[in-house]
Amino acid sequence: MKQPLILVACCALAACASPGGHPQDPLEPMNRAVFSFNDKADQYVLKPVAEGYRYITPQPVRTAVGNVFDNLRDVYSLANHALQLEGKKTATDVLRVSINSTFGLFGLIDLATPMGLPSYKATLGDTFAHYGWQQSSYLVLPILGPSTIRDGTGVGLSFGYSSGSWVFQENRDAAAATILYGVASREKLLGLDETFSEAALDRYSYMRDGYLQYRNARLGFTPPASQQNPDDDNIDDLVPEDTPASAPAAAAPQADASAPVAAAPAP
Amino acid sequence: MKKLFTTLLLMLGLATPAMAAGDSPVDVISTTSQNALDLLKKENGKNTAQVRKQVEDMVVPLFDFTRMTALAVGKDWRAATPAQQTQLAEQFQTLLVRTYSSTMTRFKSAQIDVKPNAQINNNGREAVVKSEVTLPGNGDKKNVMVDYTLYKGAQGWKIFNVSVEGASLVTIYRNQFGEEIRKNGVDGLIKLLKDKNQPGKAA
Numbered sequence: 013m014k015q016p017l018i019l020v021a022c023c024a025l026a027a028c029a030s031p032g033g034h035p036q037d038p039l040e041p042m043n044r045a046v047f048s049f050n051d052k053a054d055q056y057v058l059k060p061v062a063e064g065y066r067y068i069t070p071q072p073v074r075t076a077v078g079n080v081f082d083n084l085r086d087v088y089s090l091a092n093h094a095l096q097l098e099g100k101k102t103a104t105d106v107l108r109v110s111i112n113s114t115f116g117l118f119g120l121i122d123l124a125t126p127m128g129l130p131s132y133k134a135t136l137g138d139t140f141a142h143y144g145w146q147q148s149s150y151l152v153l154p155i156l157g158p159s160t161i162r163d164g165t166g167v168g169l170s171f172g173y174s175s176g177s178w179v180f181q182e183n184r185d186a187a188a189a190t191i192l193y194g195v196a197s198r199e200k201l202l203g204l205d206e207t208f209s210e211a212a213l214d215r216y217s218y219m220r221d222g223y224l225q226y227r228n229a230r231l232g233f234t235p236p237a238s239q240q241n242p243d244d245d246n247i248d249d250l251v252p253e254d255t256p257a258s259a260p261a262a263a264a265p266q267a268d269a270s271a272p273v274a275a276a277p278a279p
Numbered sequence: 280m281k282k283l284f285t286t287l288l289l290m291l292g293l294a295t296p297a298m299a300a301g302d303s304p305v306d307v308i309s310t311t312s313q314n315a316l317d318l319l320k321k322e323n324g325k326n327t328a329q330v331r332k333q334v335e336d337m338v339v340p341l342f343d344f345t346r347m348t349a350l351a352v353g354k355d356w357r358a359a360t361p362a363q364q365t366q367l368a369e370q371f372q373t374l375l376v377r378t379y380s381s382t383m384t385r386f387k388s389a390q391i392d393v394k395p396n397a398q399i400n401n402n403g404r405e406a407v408v409k410s411e412v413t414l415p416g417n418g419d420k421k422n423v424m425v426d427y428t429l430y431k432g433a434q435g436w437k438i439f440n441v442s443v444e445g446a447s448l449v450t451i452y453r454n455q456f457g458e459e460i461r462k463n464g465v466d467g468l469i470k471l472l473k474d475k476n477q478p479g480k481a482a
Binding site: 034206211217220221222223230 | 345346349350353354356357374375377378379381382385439442443444445446447450451452453454455456458459471472475
């Protein structure tokens with residue numbers, strides 16, 4: 013599972029910027045190749061296996077499996093919140109893990125969420141971003157899918173150092189758990205892939221742009237203005253505003269709209 | 280409390296899809312989403328098509344697809360003739376309605392919590408309404424944040440942008456549209472969308 017790191021090295025060497033492409037995706041040719049590999053892998057292996065898993069397990073079992081993994085992710089999240097010195101979120105994660113691991117029967121039941129302890133699930137990528145590595149190029153990881161160089165590095169380091177060894181004695185068990193985690197995660201997405209194919213004109217850039225918007229919003233990161241077309245943002249320039257007939261706002265002069273149009277993440 | 284209020288509104292027959300100009304953007308979103316959920320709950324496997332149609336008829340008029348398409352296309356919108364703009368908006372509307380209509384029954388048992396405080400921009404003509412969607416029964420109980428951006432026009436508040444967890448379902452198309460316009464022009468994009476919208480030809 014050192015692949016992400018190797019990829020990172022490749023990226024550093026390649027440093028290929030394709031003109032006219034997405035500014036946060038200089039590695040587009042390579043990413044597209046990995047994307048189509050993942051597509052095939054999904055079509056022939058991952059999706060059928062996930063469907064089989066859904067077929068043989070009842071929903072309560074799948075929920076319990078998901079909860080166990082979520083509980084482990086909370087441990088990982090706890091470590092990252094601690095690294096970020098996020099006192100409150102670290103405390104929340106400590107409580108979540110303690111409650112779910114004991115009263116929740118080793119994580120089978122998620123009692124913490126209904127108790128009002130929200131889960132943030134921080135990753136090492138979040139920790140890097142917290143300490144200033146906010147902007148990072150898009151990177152499609154083999155099998156794992158959309159990521160960034162920053163987040164992929166986080167994934168690579170975490171896999172390399174722990175790979176579940178703090179839970180499992182045997183490597184074999186850890187590997188089995190990793191596979192089950194993958195299958196369980198894929199099962200949750202069954203049915204969404206049709207929507208995705210229906211919605212997208214170009215599935216690669218649909219996923220990339222969605223992922224980057226989501227990731228940037230979560231980190232509270234706005235790409236620098238030079239990366240966006242400055243006049244794109246002003247919708248009122250594109251579509252003339254019709255004047256509301258009765259609204260009092262009509263009395264106000266046409267304001268030079270400087271407010272951001274899209275739902276800007278809170279600072 | 281919100282639910283009670285909505286129920287009262289419903290009982291009084293005030294909650295019609297066609298919104299009066301005086302309605303706040305929050306009311307528009309919360310009333311409509313509640314009504315849509317109520318409709319979806321009637322879905323029983325046999326009447327799926329009918330329920331979908333009813334929800335579409337209720338929800339679609341609340342969107343301004345022209346503005347939405349302009350936002351999706353970005354600066355190339357200016358280069359398009361009014362006729363091309365109309366066609367683009369029509370095809371984009373078809374694409375979006377078709378895509379999201381086929382998934383709506385997944386949200387049958389969802390709970391939608393519309394936040395009472397909208398973020399008002401642009402001298403009160405634009406509002407961002409935030410909501411939190413919970414899907415019970417899903418292994419992942421994480422709530423999903425859905426934000427609606429509305430503007431106030433002659434026909435009251437209309438939605439022109441929807442973001443899920445910070446990712447806009449509209450601007451996500453900008454690169455795909457831009458790429459096609461760069462290669463084959465605005466007409467190329469219209470054609471691409473038309474082909475995509477042909478039943479049985481989904482790529």
